[in-house]
Amino acid sequence: MKVLLSTTGRELDSPLDPRFGRAELFAVVETESRRFEIVENAAARAALQGAGIQAAELAARLGVAAVITGHCGPKAFAALQAAGIQVVVGARGTVAQALEDFLAGRLRPATGADVQGHWA
Amino acid sequence: MRLAIASGKGGTGKTLLAVNLAWSAPRPVDLLDCDVEEPNCHLFFKGQVVRREPVTKPVPTLVPGRCTACGLCARICQFKAVAFFGKEPLLFADLCHGCGGCSWVCPVNALMERGEEIGEVEVREAPRQRLIQGRLRVGQAQSPPLIRAVKRRADPDRLAVVDGPPGADCSLGAAIADCDLVLLVAEPTNFGMYDLELALSTVHRLGVPCAVIVNRAGRGRLDVRAACARHGVEVLAEIPESEEIARAVARGRIALESVPSLQPIFAKIWSDVLSRTRDGRSERRVLHHADV
Numbered sequence: 585m586k587v588l589l590s591t592t593g594r595e596l597d598s599p600l601d602p603r604f605g606r607a608e609l610f611a612v613v614e615t616e617s618r619r620f621e622i623v624e625n626a627a628a629r630a631a632l633q634g635a636g637i638q639a640a641e642l643a644a645r646l647g648v649a650a651v652i653t654g655h656c657g658p659k660a661f662a663a664l665q666a667a668g669i670q671v672v673v674g675a676r677g678t679v680a681q682a683l684e685d686f687l688a689g690r691l692r693p694a695t696g697a698d699v700q701g702h703w704a
Numbered sequence: 705m706r707l708a709i710a711s712g713k714g715g716t717g718k719t720l721l722a723v724n725l726a727w728s729a730p731r732p733v734d735l736l737d738c739d740v741e742e743p744n745c746h747l748f749f750k751g752q753v754v755r756r757e758p759v760t761k762p763v764p765t766l767v768p769g770r771c772t773a774c775g776l777c778a779r780i781c782q783f784k785a786v787a788f789f790g791k792e793p794l795l796f797a798d799l800c801h802g803c804g805g806c807s808w809v810c811p812v813n814a815l816m817e818r819g820e821e822i823g824e825v826e827v828r829e830a831p832r833q834r835l836i837q838g839r840l841r842v843g844q845a846q847s848p849p850l851i852r853a854v855k856r857r858a859d860p861d862r863l864a865v866v867d868g869p870p871g872a873d874c875s876l877g878a879a880i881a882d883c884d885l886v887l888l889v890a891e892p893t894n895f896g897m898y899d900l901e902l903a904l905s906t907v908h909r910l911g912v913p914c915a916v917i918v919n920r921a922g923r924g925r926l927d928v929r930a931a932c933a934r935h936g937v938e939v940l941a942e943i944p945e946s947e948e949i950a951r952a953v954a955r956g957r958i959a960l961e962s963v964p965s966l967q968p969i970f971a972k973i974w975s976d977v978l979s980r981t982r983d984g985r986s987e988r989r990v991l992h993h994a995d996v
């Protein structure tokens with residue numbers, strides 16, 4: 585399964601970025617092999633409004649099954665849901681820790697946005 | 705003649721200046737409260753509400769069962785108000801600028817326009833003054849369409865004083881676009897100068913003539929006149945820092961009524977303003993502004 589984590593750095597032990605839409609980078613990880621690639625979230629960060637929607641479009645293009653992040657705003661949540669991507673919030677620590685937490689079932693899929701816009 | 709009052713940020717005395725200029729206007733006046741996120745001119749206005757109307761903007765809505773999932777609507781939208789993930793598009797009305805592009809491009813007419821209420825306009829009347837006030841609905845992010853709705857309701861043959869929005873973004877542009885002169889209110893502090901410079905750059909970009917009013921003069925030690933001279937803008941008047949004025953404002957009073965020493969200052973502002981704008985002598989550039 586391919587999952588996406590919002591991150592601040594280019595390594596698996598970089599700290600997770602708690603924001604989804606405005607995160608600088610996305611780590612796209614193949615969970616079986618732990619192989620990963622780093623993708624820049626440049627278009628969304630440059631957007632004045634609707635960053636979460638653009639980030640969700642990028643996630644859909646990358647073909648990930650889940651997005652693992654700290655917080656998710658209402659627009660990004662609606663867009664990810666429409667794209668059929670699971671949203672997992674409440675992740676913390678490094679990308680690697682968040683991934684382990686997710687795989688161990690310690691993080692639950694969100695059922696709605698957990699913050700208002702501009703945060704995510 | 706339309707006079708706008710603006711400032712780079714809130715709390716500089718913009719409303720104080722606007723309501724007192726309206727109160728001391730030489731002719732009947734329309735006071736246009738375009739600070740639509742937090743309108744407050746009514747606190748200083750003794751007049752009855754005579755009209756209240758909702759203001760809408762056109763946004764797309766999906767007609768059930770028509771969409772063929774081609775994705776064109778999301779590709780044409782410049783504001784990311786339409787997202788497409790292979791099924792029916794997802795519409796985000798609060799990001800929509802009402803350009804009509806998506807319904808125009810849809811090959812099967814699956815998108816229809818509906819009016820979404822973004823706020824309301826309220827009109828109050830007093831003997832020589834009329835207050836036209838816009839109030840943005842909570843959760844609405846775009847004030848320019850509402851600001852334009854307020855301005856459309858003003859009488860073009862009357863004097864108008866526009867209380868603009870704080871800040872230096874597109875709402876300021878919408879508020880001052882068709883004005884003859886903008887008075888920028890600034891406080892004599894470093895922060896105040898910084899905010900003033902931001903607002904000045906927007907005003908210059910729109911080509912509207914402007915001048916500065918210093919409020920709470922004597923408060924900071926900054927030489928605002930010298931700083932304004934460097935930017936090529938004149939200081940028309942200084943309103944002194946005064947406890948009496950602050951007290952009048954806190955009680956919702958017109959400062960000119962309680963503090964008579966202000967009267968010559970406002971009389972001078974009006975005479976300067978009128979001499980600069982009379983008979984269309986101000987060189988107002990024609991603006992081409994998308995009316996959305």
Ligand code: SF4
Pocket residue numbers: 763764780781782783784785786799800801802803804805806807
């Ligand atoms: S009307 Fe224009 S701004 Fe609004 S959703 Fe359609 S294309 Fe986007």
Ligand code: SF4
Pocket residue numbers: 770771772773774775776777778792793809810811812813814815
């Ligand atoms: S353009 Fe019309 S048919 Fe195509 S995806 Fe949008 S709504 Fe559906």
